[in-house]
Structure formats: structure tokens, C-alpha cells
Amino acid sequence: xxxxxxxxxxxxxxxANRKWMDAVSDNITNINTATSTDQSAFxxxxxxxxxxxxxxxxxxxxxxxxxFGPAEGRLVHEPDDPLADADGYVRYPDIDLGDxxxxxxxxxxxxxxxxASIERxxxxxxxxxxxxxx
Amino acid sequence: xxxxxxxxxxxxxxxxxxGAASGLAGTTPAAPSSGTDFASVLTGAVDELNSTxxxxxxxxxxAATGDLDxxxxxxxxxxxxxxxxxxxxxxxxxxxxxxTEIMRMNV
Amino acid sequence: MITDTxxxxxxxxxxxxxxxxxxxxxxxxxxxxxxxxxxxxxxxSTLRSELASGQSATVGDGAVRQSMDPTxxxxxxxNLDAEVTIATETGLRYQLALNALNGKYDVLRSALRTS
Numbered sequence: 001x002x003x004x005x006x007x008x009x010x011x012x013x014x015x016a017n018r019k020w021m022d023a024v025s026d027n028i029t030n031i032n033t034a035t036s037t038d039q040s041a042f043x044x045x046x047x048x049x050x051x052x053x054x055x056x057x058x059x060x061x062x063x064x065x066x067x068f069g070p071a072e073g074r075l076v077h078e079p080d081d082p083l084a085d086a087d088g089y090v091r092y093p094d095i096d097l098g099d100x101x102x103x104x105x106x107x108x109x110x111x112x113x114x115x116a117s118i119e120r121x122x123x124x125x126x127x128x129x130x131x132x133x134x
Numbered sequence: 135x136x137x138x139x140x141x142x143x144x145x146x147x148x149x150x151x152x153g154a155a156s157g158l159a160g161t162t163p164a165a166p167s168s169g170t171d172f173a174s175v176l177t178g179a180v181d182e183l184n185s186t187x188x189x190x191x192x193x194x195x196x197a198a199t200g201d202l203d204x205x206x207x208x209x210x211x212x213x214x215x216x217x218x219x220x221x222x223x224x225x226x227x228x229x230x231x232x233x234t235e236i237m238r239m240n241v
Numbered sequence: 242m243i244t245d246t247x248x249x250x251x252x253x254x255x256x257x258x259x260x261x262x263x264x265x266x267x268x269x270x271x272x273x274x275x276x277x278x279x280x281x282x283x284x285x286s287t288l289r290s291e292l293a294s295g296q297s298a299t300v301g302d303g304a305v306r307q308s309m310d311p312t313x314x315x316x317x318x319x320n321l322d323a324e325v326t327i328a329t330e331t332g333l334r335y336q337l338a339l340n341a342l343n344g345k346y347d348v349l350r351s352a353l354r355t356s
Contacts, residue, residue: 002200002201003197003200003201003202003203003205003334003337004205004330004333004334007326007327007329007330008326008330010326011322011323011325011326011327014322014325014326015320015322015323018322118325118326118329122329122333125205125333126333126336128205128206128209129205129209129333129336129337129340130209131206131209131210131213132209132210132212132213132216187348190344191245191247194247194250194251194341194344194345195246195247195250195292197251197254197334197337197338197341198247198250198251198253198254198288198292198298198338198341199250199254199285199288199289199292200285200334201289202337205337208337208341209340212340212341212344215344215348216344216347216348216351219348219351219352220351222352223351223352223354227354227355227356230355
């Protein structure tokens with residue numbers, strides 16, 4: 001436990017939320033990326049977070065890895081697409097834009113909440129540094 | 135660092151000796167109730183000063199290396215050390231002022 | 242007679258924290274530089290071992306090493322969130338060390354009062 005642990009803990013929260021936002025914006029950017037039917041579709045990327053050393057009192061969050069959505073995607077009949085197979089189908093990613101926007105808002109709000117946590121901790125520590133001043 | 139102040143205890147016994155020798159022999163001096171005479175108050179304050187300063191110093195060393203768990207621990211210890219120093223210095227100054235006053239008496 | 246080991250340790254901490262502030266600012270400035278590895282300042286371990294062995298602390302620059310955090314595709318491994326929290330914490334610890342040093346000087350000054 002160092003002196004000003006709140007900053008390290010909130011900082012890990014900032015990092016995890018930023019990774020989340022990166023993943024969501026990647027998903028949104030590639031929402032119309034078509035692939036041919038013999039390849040897998042663009043898979044939705046979801047990050048997995050876990051508490052750092054849960055119960056040890058160390059505090060903080062860790063990005064443990066990434067999970068990927070279904071590879072089958074949606075088959076769409078587009079015979080004019082250069083990637084279309086013999087039957088005229090291409091694969092589109094199975095990503096719901098509404099769901100991604102919701103996640104983006106949640107990630108942004110969490111990021112702001114962690115920033116507020118840092119601000120409050122700074123105020124508290126500065127007040128503590130004034131203790132005993134005549 | 136406390137050496138200028140810890141010498142006061144020996145000066146105080148000098149003050150008490152002076153009071154006994156300078157013509158108060160005719161009167162029976164009122165026996166001071168134990169533990170509340172000025173010398174014991176002052177030595178108690180000096181002891182408290184030493185312990186609060188030691189606490190504040192060790193917490194300051196922890197603050198320097200970043201091992202301090204609570205900031206307010208150090209701030210409180212530092213304020214206590216400062217107050218203890220002020221107490222001892224005020225007591226010393228009062229003792230010196232009283233001594234000077236006594237020396238100025240015409241007997 | 243005036244300076245004791247605690248004051249030297251606090252002075253060493255102030256130098257180390259100042260250096261950490263500079264290195265952090267350098268990291269933030271280089272957040273997009275390809276191949277740049279974030280610098281980390283470590284003065285605490287030297288200070289801790291010096292205090293434990295009773296030596297007087299050395300006041301000067303601490304050890305700067307490269308962070309071994311994972312790099313992005315351009316070889317840069319500076320993490321903005323980590324740097325911002327390090328900068329905030331370093332600023333507060335600098336204030337704490339200044340307060341501590343001031344406290345020591347105040348005690349000495351009040352001991353010299355004669356009225």
C-alpha cells in the first residue's frame with residue numbers, strides 16, 4: 001500500500017475503459033466489412049476484465065484478454081459484390097450497432113467516473129496536507 | 135537538536151536552589167505538591183517533545199520513500215511535534231523571565 | 242547540527258520526485274513517437290536501503306529505466322492514463338515532502354525563540 005493508492009487504482013480503471021472504447025470503435029468501424037463465404041466473418045471483439053488480486057486489498061482492474069463473437073456472421077445475398085460466392089452470398093459481421101453504441105456510452109461514462117474519482121482523491125489529499133497548519 | 139532545551143532542566147534546579155538561598159530561609163516555604171511543580175511539568179513536556187519528534191521523524195522518512203499509508207498520520211504527528219516544541223519553548227521562556235524578574239528584586 | 246538524516250532523506254525525495262515529473266512529461270510528449278519506451282524513475286529503493294542502513298541519503302538523480310510494458314504496433318509503449326496518474330501522484334507527494342521539510346524547519350525555528 002503506497003501513500004496515494006487511489007490514483008493507481010483509478011488509473012487502472014481508466015486504462016480498462018479505454019481498451020473497451022477501442023474495441024467498441026473497432027467493431028463499429030468494421031460493421032460493414034464483408035468477407036467471402038469461405039472465410040469467417042469479422043468477429044465482434046469484447047474485452048474481458050477482472051479485478052486485480054481480488055480480496056487482497058491491492059485494488060484495481062486488469063484487462064485479462066479478449067473474446068470474439070461468432071464467426072459465422074450474417075449471410076447476405078449480394079451477387080454484385082466482388083467477394084460474392086457462386087450463389088451470390090457474402091458474409092457480414094454479426095454486430096448490432098445499437099448494442100455497440102450503448103457500450104460506447106457506458107465505457108465513456110465509466111471513464112469519466114474514474115477521472116472524477118482521481119479528482120476527488122486529489123482534493124482529499126490536498127486537504128490532508130493542510131492539516132495542522134496554523 | 136534538543137540539546138539547547140534539555141539543558142533547561144539543570145538550569146531549573148539552579149533556580150530552585152537560588153530561591154532557597156536568597157533570604158527565604160526565615161519563612162517556611164510551602165511544600166509543593168509532588169508532580170505539579172514547575173520542574174516536573176517542564177521535564178514532562180520535554181519527554182513528550184522527544185517522543186512526538188521521534189514519531190514525526192520516522193513518519194517523515196516513510197513519506198520520503200513513499201511507504202506512508204496515511205497522509206494524515208504524518209500531518210498529525212508533525213503538528214503534535216510543533217505544538218510540543220512550542221510548549222517547551224514557552225515554558226523555558228517563562229522560567230527565564232521569572233528568573234530575571236527575581237534577580238531584579240532589590241533585597 | 243541543523244540538518245539531520247530525515248531532512249536529507251526528504252531532500253533526496255524532493256529531487257527524485259522532481260526528476261519523475263520531468264520524465265513523465267517527457268513520456269507524455271512522446272506518446273506517438275515510434276519505438277519510444279516510457280521512462281520510469283526509481284529513487285525509492287536507493288533511499289529505502291540508505292535509511293535502513295543508517296547512511297545519509299544521496300541527493301541527486303535517481304535511476305531511470307525503460308518501462309517493459311507491452312508496446313503497440315509502432316513500438317511505442319506509453320500509456321496515457323498511467324502517465325496522468327503518475328503525474329498527479331508525484332505532484333501530491335512533492336507537496337507532502339515540502340510540508341514535511343517545512344515542518345522540521347518550523348520546529349527548529351520555534352526552538353530558537355526567546356520570547
